[in-house]
């Protein structure tokens with residue numbers, strides 16, 4: 310398959326994934342998993358958040374037989390959202406950067422909270438929390454996981470992360486240049 314056709318197929322596959330970026334499929338996010346399926350390197354049975362519905366959609370797109378979810382990737386379950394225990398949160402902000410959809414609000418040394426309507430239940434904020442004060446709870450009945458919104462929010466998250474990284478690099482370069490000039494005048 311040509312590069313352009315593989316890219317188009319990967320985009321069609323990605324459009325059928327939930328866009329939580331949870332990595333449970335074993336890939337770094339939905340788009341890398343879609344690319345691996347398009348390249349014939351991964352099966353269609355690896356997305357627990359999408360579960361049977363996503364497997365059926367992928368099977369239809371690719372003309373394959375639906376499979377059960379691969380248990381090595383996890384299990385399908387009712388939607389859950391992250392909740393921060395306010396009494397235990399120390400405001401370290403370590404949960405902010407890992408959230409792919411910027412569902413956590415708070416500033417360093419201040420209480421953090423999850424915007425329930427944004428949370429996809431990906432659980433990526435749990436491991437970085439040093440005091441284990443984030444837990445997953447059943448999502449309210451009104452909760453909707455909208456892949457289109459997830460995708461838009463993830464794109465904004467990545468753009469912001471790239472901008473911050475660039476600003477950090479520039480600040481370090483400016484500091485080094487200043488140190489060099491200071492040393493040269495001594």
Ligand code: SF4
Nearest residue numbers: 330331332334339356
């Ligand atoms: S939502 Fe599915 S495809 Fe996307 S990262 Fe999670 S397991 Fe992988």
Ligand code: SF4
Nearest residue numbers: 408428429431432434
């Ligand atoms: S708050 Fe936690 S569980 Fe919810 S989307 Fe962000 S990282 Fe995922």
Ligand code: SF4
Nearest residue numbers: 398399401402404438
């Ligand atoms: S990582 Fe845990 S303790 Fe730190 S701000 Fe987030 S919820 Fe609070």
